[in-house]
Ligand SMILES: [Zn+2]
């Protein structure tokens with residue numbers, strides 16, 4: 001077999017470069033995936049800038065991907081116990097080696113905080129094997145959780161990408177009830193997925209504050225009843241806008257999916273007394289924010305919840321959801337912009353600047 005072209009971040013702050021690596025030998029019960037599409041998300045921008053403490057360089061980014069199983073050695077079973085076959089079109093859960101034995105997995109039942117977990121394309125580097133999606137092939141290590149994508153078109157799955165399980169976790173943490181008013185702060189892929197899921201959960205009014213306008217238009221198309229570009233107004237004006245649409249009280253639920261530390265405080269202030277705030281956008285350490293514990297938290301009788309990553313249940317149920325007509329209609333409105341492997345730096349720049357809704361790497365695409 002010929003060598004595999006991969007896009008590599010060689011070191012923190014360095015541009016992505018193309019390398020060629022040999023096809024790996026397969027361990028028992030592992031597989032080789034021929035990559036069809038892999039996503040580019042905000043995490044990859046953080047990786048390139050060296051903002052994730054645990055990332056091992058050089059590394060091949062791309063943690064959520066779809067491909068065809070090219071070769072299996074031994075057996076790979078899906079969660080239903082069915083054998084995965086060569087030729088199957090699948091995705092796989094990017095988190096690997098959640099141990100299901102440690103204190104966090106078993107006693108706290110917080111599997112996303114398992115200290116043993118590794119993530120393809122984030123905490124697995126090139127030294128760990130072909131473990132990132134910006135590559136012609138991906139090595140699926142033994143015990144990787146593979147999901148056949150029957151009934152879910154590849155592009156549609158990628159429109160959800162990593163944002164779908166992340167948002168699904170956040171929306172479930174938010175415990176949105178029928179008719180609730182919901183504010184989503186942030187209009188990137190996670191914010192848009194939160195809007196869609198809030199609507200699917202039966203929220204009454206879903207508001208979204210973000211930028212740029214193109215993303216806010218998508219937020220409206222997928223069901224937001226009101227959007228506001230935060231760049232065009234002050235914090236006080238944003239708060240006034242939210243209150244004007246919620247009988248002066250603020251929203252029942254606010255989900256922060258923006259990455260800006262100050263948005264957490266804004267989320268607290270935008271939420272009604274005795275409401276709920278879920279913070280899902282602070283995936284990297286972007287600094288501190290200050291709030292008034294009396295006015296912004298205690299007196300408001302507020303629930304403020306953090307939401308870290310997703311476990312296999314969120315990933316699996318995200319795929320199941322994408323088999324429904326309502327979900328397919330919503331995520332089909334999230335536009336993908338394709339980049340070839342050698343355009344990976346352009347893809348990162350586009351994501352960092354918010355120039356595209358969702359960037360995708362197509363390793364098979366012709367290089368021009
Ligand atoms: Zn564990």
Ligand SMILES: [Zn+2]
Nearest residue numbers: 041042043162
């Ligand atoms: Zn991601």
